[in-house]
Amino acid sequence: MTAHRILDWSPAAIVFDCDGTLMDTERHWQDARNRVFREFGLKPPAGFAERAKGVHYTECGSLMAEATGKPDLTDDMTHSLLQHFTALVAADPVTMPGAAALVRLAARHLPLAVASNCPLDMVESSLDRAGLLGHFGHIVVAGDTLRPKPHPDVYAAAADLCGVRPQDALAVEDSVTGIDSARSAGLRVLGAGPRPAGRGADRVDLWVSTLxxxxxxxxxxTRIAMAGPPHE
Known part of the structure; x- marks a missing residue:
């Protein structure tokens, strides 16, 4: 890792992932996946949780169906996955340790955005319930014109909306899927939370256990506060 690329630098904007980075929702995704497997009488394959982390929910539904040898259930499992996840988040919208404090400090000095693989209404509602939505100028999600992570689209679009070059923006991520997306878009990357297994996390500039x-x-x-008030 090259920690100095973060700690000796002042970003012009920060783009946050949502699930597992700002919001403590990875456990909700895991719970939702387990509920879907049980609902369809299937057993999750070994190591599936790590494989699914950060993946767009439609791709996750497909992976679940294929991994259990039930490709004909893809649409049903995907629909059920989103339903279970939505209910779990609505009941328990909790921020990750340190996330709220960092967002509130950074929002006083820099343009902030969110880049997510989740549906827009899910991202907005969870951030709103956590009292953080108003700190972000832009919420960018995968959709018709933007490919999901690990493609670079959502991070590239978020940096552009913030009015900065990708190389002048910092991405904050918790998954290898998101890290690959941010790196491909040209952003510097801060990793946060439990470090993923394997070598994928080596692409971050700095990894911290919590924000x-x-x-x-x-x-x-110091470095963020040097930026002054955010610009439009």
Whole structure:
């Protein structure tokens, strides 16, 4: 990793992933997947949780159906997955450790955006319930014209909407899928949370266990604060 590319640098904008980075929703996705498997009388394959992390929910539904030898159930499993996840998030919208404090500090000085593989209404409602939605100028999600992560589309679009070059923006991510997306778009990458297995996480510039990491917050209170008020 090249921590100095973060800690010795002041970004012009920050683009956050949502699930597992801002919101503690990866456990909801895992619970939703398990509920779907049980609903259809299927057993999750070994290691499936790590394989599915950060994947767009439509692709996840397809993976679930294919991994259990039931490709004909793809549409039904995908629909059920989103229904279960929506209910779980509505009942328990919790932010990841340190996320709210970092967002509120950064929003005073930089344009902020979210780049997510989740549906727009899901991202907006979870951030709104957590009191964070108003801090973001732009919410960018995969859709008709933007391919989902690991493609670079959502991060490239978010940087553009923030009015900065990708290389001047920082991505904050928790999954290899998201890291690959941000890197392909040209952003520097901060990884946060449990470090994924394998070598995929090696593409980040700095990894912290939480967004409340003391060194990270010290950086935020100096380097981010140097930027002044956010521009449009």
């Amino acid at each position: 409340g990491d003391p060194e990270l917050m010290a950086w935020a209170n």
